[in-house]
Amino acid sequence: DIQLTQSPSSLSASVGDRVTITCRASQRISNHLIWYQQKVGKAPKLLIFGASTLHSGVPSRFSGSGSGTEFNLTISTLEAEDFATYYCQQTYSTPLIDFGPGTKVDIK
C-alpha cells in the first residue's frame, strides 16, 4: 500500500494567518490526491481533488498544489470556521485507498 504522512501533526494559528499543511506519499501518485476538512462530530468534507481542483462551494482561500510525492494544502487567510482537522487521501490506487494521519489546526 501507499503510505501517506502529514506535517505538521498539529498547529496553532490565529485568524488571518496563512497556513500550509504538507502531505507526502511513499511513492509517486501523480496528482491523484484529495484533501478533506473534518470538524468534530461531522463527516469529512471534500475540499480539493486532483491535488489542486477546488470542490464546488469551497472558499477560494483554500488551495492545493503538488504532484508526485509531495503535496500542499494552503489556507491563505485563516478564518474562525477553518479550525478543524485536515486529511489527505490518495486516489492513485483506487479501489485501494489510504489516508494521511491528519493535521489538527487549532486556535493560538
Added chain:
Amino acid sequence: QPQLQESGPGLVKPSETLSLVCNVYGDSITSRSYYWGWIRQPPGKGLEWIGSIFYSGSAYYNPSLKSRVTMSVDTSKNQFSLQLRSVTAADTAVYYCARLRGGKNEDYWGQGTLVTVSS
C-alpha cells in the same frame, strides 16, 4: 452529486457480527466508473479504509481486516453492505460509506453512523 446513507444497528455485542447497509441515491450502483467503499473512524482517531467493491462483486479489503470482512452489492436495491465478524471494542467507530472514482476525481461520502461494540 450522489447521496449515500448508512444504516444499521448502533450497538453490537462483542464476538457478534456488525452489519451495515449503504443506500445510494442519485447514482447507479452498476456504473462502471465507480467503486463503493467503507471507511471507519474510531473515536478521536484517524480514518481507516475497510474495503471497496465493484458492482460486479469484485471486492478488495484492508489486509488488517480481511479475515473478518465481507462486502456485497444488491443492484436491485441500489445498495451495498458491510459485514464485520467477531467484533471487539476496538471495532467501535463511526462507519462511512463512499463512492470512489479514483484518479484525479472526487469521492463522495455518507454522513456516517456510529457503531458501538459493547455487552
